Amino acid sequence: MSAFWSWWIMGLVVFNMGLTFFLFLWAPRAKVPVLPDGTTGHVWAHGVLREGLANLPRWWIVMSFSMFIAGFIYLYRYPGFGAHKGSLGWTARGELAADTAANDKKLAAAMKGFSSKSIEQLSKDDEAVGMGEVLFRDNCAACHGRDARGNHLLGAPNLVDHDWLYGGDGNAILTSILDGRHGAMPAWGAQFKDPDIANLANYVRSLAGQPHDKTKAAAGKELFTVCAACHGPDGHGNTAIGAPNLTGTVRLYGGDLETLETTIRDGRGGTMPSWRERLGEDKARVIAAYVYLISHGGSTATQ
Ligand code: HEC
Ligand code: HEC
Incomplete structure (x- = not known):
């Protein structure tokens, strides 16, 4: 944040909180002219409704004051007051990183049992193919389609038609995912009329x-x-x-x-990207299990 915006926001915060605090202190003490009958003299509905005067309830004063204190503490501990970073050092990015790390840890625990199984065996594990399906939708559906039936414009093959470019056993599918593939069909325009x-x-x-x-x-x-x-x-x-x-x-x-x-x-x-770096072997294996399942006539609970 540039210095200007930092000062701008600090100015706004001070002005707003200062003004409300002033009203809070001043209002209970302000002298409002009162008529002998105890009302302010404001009338509505042809005199049926008359405006009276009452003190603010105590609970309201206590609650408002606590809100001020909470506001000050918040601005001191968290980012919000211009460029002030907050005494806790909290950042949205840090929170996301912590959440992601916690999630990866949970995932790694769930994946632990999977690494000893072949792709064919994993394809019978509901939990593994369930994860594979979610990962497929996030990473693969853009080219292969949500239903894995491919895309002629991209040359992304239909994965459920039993016709394989590189083979359809568990290991061939896993290799396609981890290392990527590149099909090179030469151009014959120079040789043939x-x-x-x-x-x-x-x-x-x-x-x-x-x-x-x-x-x-x-x-x-x-x-x-x-x-x-x-x-x-x-x-x-x-x-x-x-x-x-x-x-x-x-x-x-x-x-x-x-x-x-x-x-x-x-x-x-046609180029199939390599996923080893982006997803890692554990995730690639559950996706391979999912692809194996749907290409060999099976389906998951959500299909
Ligand atoms: C950028 C588009 C794209 C994305 C994203 C993509 N693929 Fe592919 N995929 C391709 C293309 C194109 C080919 C064909 C490569 C070739 O022509 O040699 C292919 C080939 C494959 C093959 C080999 C099929 C066969 O017939 O042997 C498998 C398996 C596969 N992809 C699975 C996946 C999975 C699983 C994901 C997600 C992790 C994924 N792909 C993501 C474009 C993509
Ligand atoms: C060097 C090996 C090679 C030679 C030689 C070759 N091709 Fe291919 N061809 C391929 C590969 C690999 C692909 C898949 C391209 C891709 O994955 O994008 C392909 C794709 C094709 C396709 C598209 C198939 C589809 O599913 O859409 C046709 C048609 C084709 N070739 C015909 C021919 C013909 C006709 C010749 C001879 C004039 C020929 N190819 C020579 C390797 C070759």
Whole structure:
């Protein structure tokens, strides 16, 4: 806080508290003119209501005075009086840090029993998958969707379709989360002219049993040898490098001709961030258990 704002706030506090304190001391002593009948002479409702005069009740005076004392003590102990930090050294940030540390401690205690179990075993533990679900919503849903069904625009795979880029056993899922993944599909636009790219796209659609142009697909099949190095001779993919299986209808980026041509011409490079630093192994394991559960036909209580 700059010196100006500090002084400004101190000025306001002194002015406000000073004014109220003055009124508090002055009001009981103030002389209000009183008529012989004991009223002030103010009348309402055509004289039916007349304003009387009474002393403030004692409890009210005691309570107001205690409020002043409480206010002074508060301003002395906590930040509030300009740049004065308060004698307790309290800060909102410090309180948050203490809360977070206490929470992490509780979480670590809960996680203790989990570290000896495999991801497959953890996926049967309601408490673990419950935590995993919450963490998934916070960290993963932005790309993979709340229902984990992926996002074609980001190339974030559907995690519940039984079609895996890198494998769907517990360890493969955990490795994807901890280390991240990067799929590198080269761009072929420099090597192939547009008609060839269209032929390849038709061949990819034929692999998936989708409507295609037979002549173009046959021509594309001839060219597919360069693709086979990664996607396999029959297009079944390779989980070691995350080359997708092209024979099913499951697509990272969409399976219409135009999207396939764009993929082949310009290449793709879907990136799954690494979570080791951000979440740590314990949290990654309960998320992996949750992903394992929902991708193997199970569901949690909240779904
Ligand atoms: C920034 C977007 C993004 C976020 C956030 C993200 N992912 Fe991913 N994830 C991806 C992309 C993109 C891929 C595909 C990588 C590739 O193409 O090789 C992927 C791949 C995966 C895979 C591999 C799937 C397979 O078929 O083998 C798993 C498992 C996975 N993510 C789980 C998670 C979990 C769990 C989280 C949260 C901790 C998460 N992801 C957060 C974008 C994201
Ligand atoms: C160097 C290995 C490699 C080669 C060679 C390769 N690809 Fe790929 N391809 C990949 C990878 C890895 C991905 C996944 C990209 C990602 O994760 O973003 C991919 C993705 C694709 C996709 C998108 C699939 C989807 O689910 O949306 C298509 C289509 C495709 N490749 C077709 C081809 C064709 C056709 C060729 C040959 C002209 C080819 N690829 C050559 C590695 C390769």
